[in-house]
Amino acid sequence: MDLDTQFPAVSDLRERARRRVPHFVFEYLDSSTGKEDQSVRNRARLQDVQFWPSILEGRFDCDTTTSFLGRDYPVPFGCAPVGMSGIMWPRAEKILSAACAEAGIPYCMSTVATVVPETLAPTIGDQGWFQMYMPSNPEYRADMLDRAKAAGFHTLIVTVDTPFESSRERQRRANLTIPPKINLAMLWSMLLHPAWTMGTLQEGIPSLKLCEEYAAKAAAGNPNEFHSLAHAGHIIRGQPGWTDIEDIRALWDGPMLVKGVQQAPDAKRLVDIGVDAIWVSNHSGRQFDGGPASISCLPAIRAAVPDTPLVFDSGVTGGLDILRALALGADFVMLGRAFHYAVGALAEKGPPHLIKMLRDDMVSNMGQMGARSLDGLSSRLIDETTP
Ligand SMILES: Cc1cc2nc3c(=O)[nH]c(=O)nc-3n(C[C@H](O)[C@H](O)[C@H](O)COP(=O)(O)O)c2cc1C
Numbered sequence: 184m185d186l187d188t189q190f191p192a193v194s195d196l197r198e199r200a201r202r203r204v205p206h207f208v209f210e211y212l213d214s215s216t217g218k219e220d221q222s223v224r225n226r227a228r229l230q231d232v233q234f235w236p237s238i239l240e241g242r243f244d245c246d247t248t249t250s251f252l253g254r255d256y257p258v259p260f261g262c263a264p265v266g267m268s269g270i271m272w273p274r275a276e277k278i279l280s281a282a283c284a285e286a287g288i289p290y291c292m293s294t295v296a297t298v299v300p301e302t303l304a305p306t307i308g309d310q311g312w313f314q315m316y317m318p319s320n321p322e323y324r325a326d327m328l329d330r331a332k333a334a335g336f337h338t339l340i341v342t343v344d345t346p347f348e349s350s351r352e353r354q355r356r357a358n359l360t361i362p363p364k365i366n367l368a369m370l371w372s373m374l375l376h377p378a379w380t381m382g383t384l385q386e387g388i389p390s391l392k393l394c395e396e397y398a399a400k401a402a403a404g405n406p407n408e409f410h411s412l413a414h415a416g417h418i419i420r421g422q423p424g425w426t427d428i429e430d431i432r433a434l435w436d437g438p439m440l441v442k443g444v445q446q447a448p449d450a451k452r453l454v455d456i457g458v459d460a461i462w463v464s465n466h467s468g469r470q471f472d473g474g475p476a477s478i479s480c481l482p483a484i485r486a487a488v489p490d491t492p493l494v495f496d497s498g499v500t501g502g503l504d505i506l507r508a509l510a511l512g513a514d515f516v517m518l519g520r521a522f523h524y525a526v527g528a529l530a531e532k533g534p535p536h537l538i539k540m541l542r543d544d545m546v547s548n549m550g551q552m553g554a555r556s557l558d559g560l561s562s563r564l565i566d567e568t569t570p
Pocket of ligand 1 (some may be wrong): 211266294344442464517520
């Protein structure tokens with residue numbers, strides 16, 4: 184199969200993934216919350232960012248390399264944390280972490296992954312970022328960080344944009360609970376997707392393994408509090424406040440980022456607390472349908488914390504989008520759904536193909552702009568189209 188011809192864009196991977204996995208699985212990955220207006224805004228505002236093309240530059244090469252938080256990368260992008268990632272395709276977390284390590288780009292494991300940090304230790308290499316939904320129990324919080332560090336995850340991401348559950352109507356219509364409770368419609372859909380189903384059964388029903396371990400610990404100490412592990416994720420997930428960020432900063436001696444920042448004053452306050460980098464994100468429209476496009480938040484945050492590294496995500500579907508985010512002030516870009524469409528569409532072959540596709544698209548567009556490196560992209564922006 185010639186992947187470049189058959190799957191030249193993320194939309195091709197999405198379409199194939201949609202056909203290869205049960206309906207409830209696709210809806211889990213693909214949906215946002217509410218009327219999904221914020222998702223639409225994320226894309227629309229990204230598409231509005233335009234550059235002047237360039238002509239008669241002669242022969243030149245385009246350099247996509249960058250450095251971020253003291254490490255060198257061949258490209259300025261990586262895989263964002265996705266909870267229940269292993270539901271998308273059997274062994275998804277192992278496949279994705281290995282592909283990212285091989286490509287030399289970051290893989291961010293979610294607290295609510297279907298594996299524990301130790302599972303990825305053999306494959307993660309030097310590319311491990313660990314995303315924490317802060318447990319309300321300080322003992323579990325410290326233990327979780329110790330385990331992530333011991334397993335080789337060197338960069339900590341604290342996600343702060345999920346203070347409440349969101350509605351996720353499409354997910355509900357598909358009957359998906361987390362962890363999944365299988366009903367007849369789901370069973371039927373699983374029968375129609377035997378490759379996914381056989382692999383998933385072989386690997387074990389996906390569940391929130393790390394959270395379940397802490398929920399089981401808590402249940403051992405207090406049988407009345409935790410009757411069931413079914414809601415382990417919700418039980419473990421605390422609602423962090425500003426002082427918690429200070430506490431976590433004191434616990435973690437490596438690079439620490441806060442993810443889900445959308446306003447400049449918040450970014451400034453986090454930098455004052457000692458956070459090393461800010462991750463501008465709106466969870467790709469999965470939490471709050473009433474907020475701005477993620478790309479619209481970037482320029483003000485760049486201006487507020489000019490010397491702080493910035494990560495950007497939400498709505499990125501190609502190399503050109505990555506250049507758009509870099510031009511508006513990001514230093515690094517992460518993609519969630521695209522990596523998971525890739526693994527759903529093509530299993531092990533998906534993530535390397537996606538990484539190549541994104542890089543090729545970056546180089547092609549840099550060439551059109553006459554950009555030899557990732558520096559100075561902002562000077563090529565068309566001012567009136569900047570959101
Ligand atoms: C199915 C799904 C699950 C997610 N789970 C998490 C999570 O566990 N932790 C987290 O910080 N972000 C989570 N996110 C948000 C992603 O890390 C990232 O912000 C977002 O997917 C980026 O947008 P994109 O999917 O348009 O690339 C999730 C996103 C999706 C689509």
